Amino acid sequence: MAQADIGLIGLAVMGQNLVLNMNDHGFTVAVYNRTVSKVDEFLEGPAKGTNIIGSHTIEDFVNTLKTPRRVMMMVKAGGVVDHFIDQVLPYLEPGDIIIDGGNSLYSDSTRRTKALAEKGIRFLGCGISGGEEGARNGPSIMPGGNPEGWPYVKDIFQSIAAKVDGDACCQWVGQEGAGHYVKMVHNGIEYGDMQLICEAYQLMDEGLGLSVDRMQEVFADWNTGELDSYLIEITANILAVKDEDGDPLVDKILDTAGQKGTGKWTGMDALNLGVPLTLIGEAVFSRCVSALKDERVRASAVLGGSRPRFQGNVDEYIKAVHDALYASKIVSYAQGYMLMREAAKEYGWQLSYGDIALMWRGGCIIRSKFLGDIKTAYTEKPDLENLLLAPFFRDALVKAEAGWRKTAAMAVQSGIPAPAITSALSFFDAYRSARLPANLLQAQRDYFGAHTYERVDRPRGEFFHTDWTGHGGKVSSTNYDV
Numbered sequence: 001m002a003q004a005d006i007g008l009i010g011l012a013v014m015g016q017n018l019v020l021n022m023n024d025h026g027f028t029v030a031v032y033n034r035t036v037s038k039v040d041e042f043l044e045g046p047a048k049g050t051n052i053i054g055s056h057t058i059e060d061f062v063n064t065l066k067t068p069r070r071v072m073m074m075v076k077a078g079g080v081v082d083h084f085i086d087q088v089l090p091y092l093e094p095g096d097i098i099i100d101g102g103n104s105l106y107s108d109s110t111r112r113t114k115a116l117a118e119k120g121i122r123f124l125g126c127g128i129s130g131g132e133e134g135a136r137n138g139p140s141i142m143p144g145g146n147p148e149g150w151p152y153v154k155d156i157f158q159s160i161a162a163k164v165d166g167d168a169c170c171q172w173v174g175q176e177g178a179g180h181y182v183k184m185v186h187n188g189i190e191y192g193d194m195q196l197i198c199e200a201y202q203l204m205d206e207g208l209g210l211s212v213d214r215m216q217e218v219f220a221d222w223n224t225g226e227l228d229s230y231l232i233e234i235t236a237n238i239l240a241v242k243d244e245d246g247d248p249l250v251d252k253i254l255d256t257a258g259q260k261g262t263g264k265w266t267g268m269d270a271l272n273l274g275v276p277l278t279l280i281g282e283a284v285f286s287r288c289v290s291a292l293k294d295e296r297v298r299a300s301a302v303l304g305g306s307r308p309r310f311q312g313n314v315d316e317y318i319k320a321v322h323d324a325l326y327a328s329k330i331v332s333y334a335q336g337y338m339l340m341r342e343a344a345k346e347y348g349w350q351l352s353y354g355d356i357a358l359m360w361r362g363g364c365i366i367r368s369k370f371l372g373d374i375k376t377a378y379t380e381k382p383d384l385e386n387l388l389l390a391p392f393f394r395d396a397l398v399k400a401e402a403g404w405r406k407t408a409a410m411a412v413q414s415g416i417p418a419p420a421i422t423s424a425l426s427f428f429d430a431y432r433s434a435r436l437p438a439n440l441l442q443a444q445r446d447y448f449g450a451h452t453y454e455r456v457d458r459p460r461g462e463f464f465h466t467d468w469t470g471h472g473g474k475v476s477s478t479n480y481d482v
Helices: 013-024 037-044 058-063 079-091 106-117 131-137 150-160 178-207 212-222 230-240 262-273 278-290 293-303 314-347 353-360 371-380 391-414 419-431 438-449
Strands: 006-009 029-032 070-073 097-100 122-129 140-145
Touching (some): 006 013, 006 058, 013 029, 029 058, 058 079, 070 079, 079 106, 097 106, 097 150, 106 122, 106 140, 122 131, 140 150, 140 178, 140 353, 178 212, 178 230, 178 278, 178 314, 178 353, 178 391, 178 419, 212 230, 212 314, 262 278, 262 314, 278 314, 278 419, 314 391, 314 419, 371 391, 391 419
Parallel strands (some): 006 029, 006 070, 097 122
Antiparallel strands (some): 122 140
16 A cells, blocks of 8 residues: 655665655655665664665555655666666656656756656656755755646655745746756855865965964854855864864865866856856866876976965955955856856746745755845845846945955965956956957957957947958858857
């Protein structure tokens, strides 16, 4: 007899913790894992004494589910998801629901939504953020896909999601791949936040000569103000941990970073859509540079050079670094929202930008105090053209600008790389410039490739070509927009 409210395939740590979270909220969950021994280990271990139902075959697993059957997958993105969809399909009926909670590429979710709809199956692609702790105690959940499936999982997901001021950090995002797209942008912003924090750390370390203990105090203090966030909090915690010899553990960790691809996906889609996602792009490339550890060590012996420490009032420079970090963080979120707006137009999605900020306020890795201010900005003006133009963020940038520039100058003069902070400042200066040197760029393109240009004294949309050399003729190339 069917008993389970929902079934979950994939008992890695995230899957196990989500199941335990659902169980805690009164839902009966069935579980299956490709390595079936993990099912027994889970039931005899973390799930012992619960109402969780284990199955050793896909058929038994599906047969435990109430109709419409809700099958959730927490497995590796890509072909593994398609494999398990193929495995469960023979046992499902029209109206049943398949949910992919992994880090899937949004275009895969779009493809699956359409293909499964033809079979009468309602597919949901749900981005989930918060790591192991979030999965267990309340993640941020970003559901998208077939809207017909949402009412059947809404209660479960909103029950287990993180709560902020009584609101669940789980709201319907949009059709097809919208849920995984928003999760992808979340991860891109996460890359940016982490890079900004690392640049602030290096500036205080090598530029100001602060000890790890002093930097720990600085980050802990920052977490009580406008930079209050999960990533600032864990940075302070990390800097407080000592190795067995009493030295800071962070100093013993090799300076080469890994990545799983979601930041790269964000940057690639920004390029495809023509959105200047400069800060997140620099964050991804910074990880790539860090991976060149052996080459960097060799280059340091050849290219070397000293990194002079700044003289002067250390507290003033710490405040400047704070302001640079805060202002750059605002730019990072603004660029992320620019990308989501363009994607919504390109893919025909109806995204609620205030609800997205609400979903990110709790449970997820980028949760921070000022997401409430983003929510307010879009509540007050749902058609807000750019986050930088909202009064709160405009005023914050103006207030932080002097410290931002001081920090960028310190980085350049000290030879300390700060690509995210400086690219954010460059974007800020470019975005607020009524005139940029692209007029010369268009002249260059027209000179060597007859690509044409528009004129300031003629209506937009009229294109002109000049025979710059006197023997190029009047023929121009086809004009197109990226």
